[in-house]
Amino acid sequence: xxxxxxxxxxxxxxxxxxxxxxxxxxxxxxxxxxxxxxxxxxxxxxxxxxxxxxxxxxxxxxxxxxxxxxxxxxxxxxxxxxxxxxxxxxxxxxxxxxxxxxxxxxxxxxxxxxxxxxxxxxxxxxxxxxxxxxxxxxxxxxxxxxxxxxxxxxxxxxxxxxxxxxxxxxxxxxxxxxxxxxxxxxxxx
Numbered sequence: 734x735x736x737x738x739x740x741x742x743x744x745x746x747x748x749x750x751x752x753x754x755x756x757x758x759x760x761x762x763x764x765x766x767x768x769x770x771x772x773x774x775x776x777x778x779x780x781x782x783x784x785x786x787x788x789x790x791x792x793x794x795x796x797x798x799x800x801x802x803x804x805x806x807x808x809x810x811x812x813x814x815x816x817x818x819x820x821x822x823x824x825x826x827x828x829x830x831x832x833x834x835x836x837x838x839x840x841x842x843x844x845x846x847x848x849x850x851x852x853x854x855x856x857x858x859x860x861x862x863x864x865x866x867x868x869x870x871x872x873x874x875x876x877x878x879x880x881x882x883x884x885x886x887x888x889x890x891x892x893x894x895x896x897x898x899x900x901x902x903x904x905x906x907x908x909x910x911x912x913x914x915x916x917x918x919x920x921x922x
Contacts, residue, residue, distance in 0.1 A: 745891035800916035805894035
């Protein structure tokens with residue numbers, strides 16, 4: 734049997750508050766977007782996809798080895814953007830700033846440690862962000878106005894100190910995430 738899963742950081746309270754408040758404001762715009770529920774927004778580090786249940790324990794061991802080598806990351810929110818073009822936008826996201834270089838090294842070491850489990854190697858460079866919504870087909874009116882309004886989005890600096898393995902179930906009402914395991918970042922790298 735397999736489950737769909739990913740490794741991510743849950744959002745600290747201060748960032749969650751900004752995201753929830755901003756999500757309410759964003760929904761006032763007439764954009765052709767399916768918004769992510771604020772409680773489902775997280776910082777994905779590695780999307781695992783479908784993985785066999787008997788791989789979870791050894792995957793956890795390999796993940797823990799990397800987490801034991803890295804200390805917590807300091808991050809904050811910094812503006813919004815889109816993936817895709819203004820004519821064909823795909824995703825609305827908010828960028829992060831802070832300890833992004835060490836976080837990229839962390840992600841790369843995790844990916845290397847998890848290769849034996851058949852996890853696909855991401856070809857795109859790591860761009861830590863929070864997905865706020867996904868565009869439905871077509872362009873959205875008011876996109877420029879929207880991007881201008883939220884270009885200065887920011888949050889206090891917060892700490893990410895625990896990596897979480899989530900199970901992801903796709904349901905007609907949206908994605909449902911279950912926390913399966915977690916590892917504290919206890920190292921000094």
